[in-house]
Amino acid sequence: MEESRLRLQIQLLRDELNKMTILAQRCLGGQITPLDLSNSTPIGQGEGGGVMESLNLREYVKLFAPCLEIKPDNNSTHYATRATGIIAANSSTILRALMDENQWPYLFQTIIGTSALIDLIQEDNGTNLKMMYAELQVLSSLIPVRKVKFIRFSRQGVWGMVDVSVENSHDISETNPIINCRRFPSGCIVQDMPNGGSKVTWVEHLDFEENEFNHPLGVMSCSSSFGAQRWLGSLKRQCLCLAIITSPHDRISGMVNQSRKRSMANMAHRMVVQVGETMVTIRNNNPGEPTGVVLSASNSFCMPISHQSLFNFLSHKHTRGGELMEVHSTIPIMRELVRIDKNNGDHLNRVSFLVTKVLHGNNQNSVPILQETQSDGSGSLLVYAQVTLEGMQTVMEGRDSSLVEIFPPGFSIIPNTKVSENDDDSCMSMMTVAFQLLTENSPGNMNIPRQTIEYINNLMSSRIQRIKSAIYRG
Numbered sequence: 001m002e003e004s005r006l007r008l009q010i011q012l013l014r015d016e017l018n019k020m021t022i023l024a025q026r027c028l029g030g031q032i033t034p035l036d037l038s039n040s041t042p043i044g045q046g047e048g049g050g051v052m053e054s055l056n057l058r059e060y061v062k063l064f065a066p067c068l069e070i071k072p073d074n075n076s077t078h079y080a081t082r083a084t085g086i087i088a089a090n091s092s093t094i095l096r097a098l099m100d101e102n103q104w105p106y107l108f109q110t111i112i113g114t115s116a117l118i119d120l121i122q123e124d125n126g127t128n129l130k131m132m133y134a135e136l137q138v139l140s141s142l143i144p145v146r147k148v149k150f151i152r153f154s155r156q157g158v159w160g161m162v163d164v165s166v167e168n169s170h171d172i173s174e175t176n177p178i179i180n181c182r183r184f185p186s187g188c189i190v191q192d193m194p195n196g197g198s199k200v201t202w203v204e205h206l207d208f209e210e211n212e213f214n215h216p217l218g219v220m221s222c223s224s225s226f227g228a229q230r231w232l233g234s235l236k237r238q239c240l241c242l243a244i245i246t247s248p249h250d251r252i253s254g255m256v257n258q259s260r261k262r263s264m265a266n267m268a269h270r271m272v273v274q275v276g277e278t279m280v281t282i283r284n285n286n287p288g289e290p291t292g293v294v295l296s297a298s299n300s301f302c303m304p305i306s307h308q309s310l311f312n313f314l315s316h317k318h319t320r321g322g323e324l325m326e327v328h329s330t331i332p333i334m335r336e337l338v339r340i341d342k343n344n345g346d347h348l349n350r351v352s353f354l355v356t357k358v359l360h361g362n363n364q365n366s367v368p369i370l371q372e373t374q375s376d377g378s379g380s381l382l383v384y385a386q387v388t389l390e391g392m393q394t395v396m397e398g399r400d401s402s403l404v405e406i407f408p409p410g411f412s413i414i415p416n417t418k419v420s421e422n423d424d425d426s427c428m429s430m431m432t433v434a435f436q437l438l439t440e441n442s443p444g445n446m447n448i449p450r451q452t453i454e455y456i457n458n459l460m461s462s463r464i465q466r467i468k469s470a471i472y473r474g
Helices: 003-030 056-061 089-100 230-247 258-275 307-315 389-396 450-473
Strands: 045-048 052-055 077-087 113-122 126-135 146-155 158-166 181-184 185-193 196-208 212-215 218-221 280-284 293-303 335-340 350-360 363-376 379-386 409-415 427-440
Touching: 003 158, 052 379, 089 146, 089 158, 089 185, 126 307, 146 181, 146 196, 146 230, 146 450, 212 409, 230 258, 230 335, 258 335, 258 350, 258 379, 258 389, 293 450, 307 363, 307 379, 307 427, 307 450, 350 379, 363 389, 427 450
Parallel strands: none
Antiparallel strands: 045 052, 052 077, 077 196, 113 126, 126 146, 146 158, 158 181, 158 185, 181 196, 185 196, 212 218, 280 293, 293 427, 335 350, 350 363, 363 379, 379 409, 409 427
16 A cells, blocks of 8 residues: 555656646756656765765766756765754645745745745646745855755645756846856655644755865865755744744743744844844944944854854853853853743754843943854854843834844854864864944945954954953863
């Protein structure tokens, strides 16, 4: 019975794939080689202690003909991984969000910098075929954004979504960005679970120019930042957060009111997106911020410590209550008021409202701090922002938090995937420090005074030095 069911599903997928191939050929004006769904030869190999699998490229090239005539480039990095996990949402909810060009960036807030719908090819009878553009980013100023144009397909029944790059079609005009990354067949298969959640298997398969960094500590590679584990981890965090927000029976966060949780989560999302601008940029102020121009700055550097140990150190309450928070605290630790967990009670992934005491004259005043932490095998992120008491009251009353003023700094940590034979390089990571500063420039005036640039450089240098000194002491 099970074998018959699988054969039927394969035949349905083959029929659907043939129809989509004809549609895509008509749209692209070129020949497409269908994938062979009947082959079951294993082409994966374990990686990261069984959490993720990487692709055996030699077997893959033997078994599968190029789709859309895209072949691996021998002069670039061909990086493919697979990861599986349980997501707190049903299959239809997940696929609807993935196919929505507006919701998709929210699910992958630190991965997708920009996305756009280029063309809607088909949308009927549970099938969806679109041409899209996206910029995939890593939170480091040393790693360039990966720009990719691709076709995205999804279907009901056996829920799934597949992306594949488009080449030699829809000629790119001078105003369009240069595509510097190719997306081989990537995507996910989503299976509904009895508890209302879903089992998601994510495959990420990219071809791009690798950025390796020679450092006195060793060779640093950040390929894992574009791997399946990072996509799956982000999907898991965001879906669980949405589930907690809408749940009336939430004992973990300390909040029952849905509007309060939503207001807090929305402000944390805005905070993470702001810190995600890791390149040195300038922008006009957003609504709710004081008049002026915001200068964003970041710096990336290698550290002789594993990414998880570095994250644990920076996220420790004793560390965060001191000099690294840029808060002149009079107590040694931060006190957590409320939180929203993003990984079933895991302290590594949560949004928290913290409070500390600062000395103002002869008085001690309470200072609320909003913080979000994210961490998995692909890397870690820690962002935070001081909030006024009025701003915190806005959130706790469940009102719109988009006008609450925040200028968050943060830390991004990326593990090294270039491990040598003696494993010395595995205890190395790349850290990025980012912060924002409001200048007195009138909106639209991007001529930043030289003194301001020097101040930014000195501030960044002193912050990095404090971090290094604190870690070496610790």
